[in-house]
Amino acid sequence: MQNLVSxxxxxxxxxxxxxxxxxxxILINSVxxxxxxxxxFFEELYTESPExxxxxxxxGKVVGxxxxxxxxxxxxxxRLGLSRKGHIVSVAxxxxxxxxxxxxxxxxxxxxxxKQRSCGEAYLEVxxxxxxxxxxxxxxxxxxxxxTERYYRDGxxxxxxxxxx
Numbered sequence: 001m002q003n004l005v006s007x008x009x010x011x012x013x014x015x016x017x018x019x020x021x022x023x024x025x026i027l028i029n030s031v032x033x034x035x036x037x038x039x040x041f042f043e044e045l046y047t048e049s050p051e052x053x054x055x056x057x058x059x060g061k062v063v064g065x066x067x068x069x070x071x072x073x074x075x076x077x078x079r080l081g082l083s084r085k086g087h088i089v090s091v092a093x094x095x096x097x098x099x100x101x102x103x104x105x106x107x108x109x110x111x112x113x114x115k116q117r118s119c120g121e122a123y124l125e126v127x128x129x130x131x132x133x134x135x136x137x138x139x140x141x142x143x144x145x146x147x148t149e150r151y152y153r154d155g156x157x158x159x160x161x162x163x164x165x
Contacts, residue, residue, distance in 0.1 A: 051113030086114035
């Protein structure tokens with residue numbers, strides 16, 4: 001697979017995920033987020049949507065990732081009926097690498113990958129209590145389009161946030 005993404009944010013490289021990165025991605029998910037997925041789910045998203053599976057690394061160590069999938073469904077923003085859209089499934093950056101612009105860059109690169117796959121919009125779910133993430137998404141022009149009570153396993157609500165790309 002061709003490495004389509006390669007950007008630098010200070011000393012960090014942001015690039016398309018490689019298969020050998022998946023164990024580090026899975027570890028970051030388990031350390032940073034309460035929602036965990038099977039190893040096969042990470043492999044599935046890596047295989048199905050490689051343009052939207054992006055990592056940030058420093059000196060050979062993956063410190064952040066974003067993984068997405070391309071879907072068909074009804075738009076949550078526009079009244080177009082069925083459309084191709086990108087779903088940001090998971091994004092995380094290790095604590096020691098936060099507040100350096102990596103989350104912003106990971107999301108931007110994933111959105112570019114979605115454009116390559118002819119998506120007109122993207123969406124994600126985020127915990128209502130995750131105000132830092134909500135603010136970041138709002139700065140990136142995501143809008144809260146709905147709220148789902150008890151969305152997460154622990155009972156917390158989520159916002160559905162969407163953006164036209």
